[in-house]
Amino acid sequence: MQQKTDVITNKRINKNKLEQARAIIAKLQIELPKYIARGHGPFLAAIYDPDGHLIAKKANRVVLGKCSHHHAEMEAISAAEKNFNTYDLSKYNLSLYVTSEPCIMCLGGIMWSGIREVYFGVPSKTVEKITGFDEGFKPDWINEFKRRGITVCGNLETSVGEKVLRDYVKQKRTVYKPKRK
Numbered sequence: 011m012q013q014k015t016d017v018i019t020n021k022r023i024n025k026n027k028l029e030q031a032r033a034i035i036a037k038l039q040i041e042l043p044k045y046i047a048r049g050h051g052p053f054l055a056a057i058y059d060p061d062g063h064l065i066a067k068k069a070n071r072v073v074l075g076k077c078s079h080h081h082a083e084m085e086a087i088s089a090a091e092k093n094f095n096t097y098d099l100s101k102y103n104l105s106l107y108v109t110s111e112p113c114i115m116c117l118g119g120i121m122w123s124g125i126r127e128v129y130f131g132v133p134s135k136t137v138e139k140i141t142g143f144d145e146g147f148k149p150d151w152i153n154e155f156k157r158r159g160i161t162v163c164g165n166l167e168t169s170v171g172e173k174v175l176r177d178y179v180k181q182k183r184t185v186y187k188p189k190r191k
């Protein structure tokens with residue numbers, strides 16, 4: 011059953027900006043199955059500069075790279091830092107767009123990177139319900155980001171995003187995670 015999820019944000023986002031973010035997330039959701047078919051995990055992230063130029067676009071490659079921190083957001087941040095040859099992206103006023111809410115690790119990665127704005131698709135609770143991934147404990151993260159001057163806006167284009175995740179599970183692709191005791 012499909013449920014409508016309300017947009018969540020920590021700052022007033024103007025209508026144009028919101029439409030632009032929806033369009034970028036929708037495009038990422040539509041592109042994502044092509045990456046999944048090549049063995050990537052079901053998450054895709056892109057970083058744009060304020061003029062709308064694409065700086066980095068990366069899919070999750072935990073399984074392909076045999077590395078637990080190769081999440082889409084971390085990969086995109088690494089590529090952007092390499093692009094600008096810096097560990098601090100703050101002066102470039104970059105925005106990160108990702109098909110699902112960032113996990114506990116990626117929130118840390120975003121916080122340390124100097125990314126200014128985060129837009130995401132499917133919320134973690136839904137990701138966990140559909141796939142079984144453990145997105146981690148993230149108490150009040152949207153307000154914590156606000157306190158650090160990072161704009162957050164999420165739950166964008168969730169129905170197409172949820173379908174991609176359901177298909178990932180249907181195709182019996184790897185839900186990579188450590189064994190718990």
Ligand SMILES: [Zn+2]
Pocket residue numbers: 081082083112113114115116117
């Ligand atoms: Zn992550």
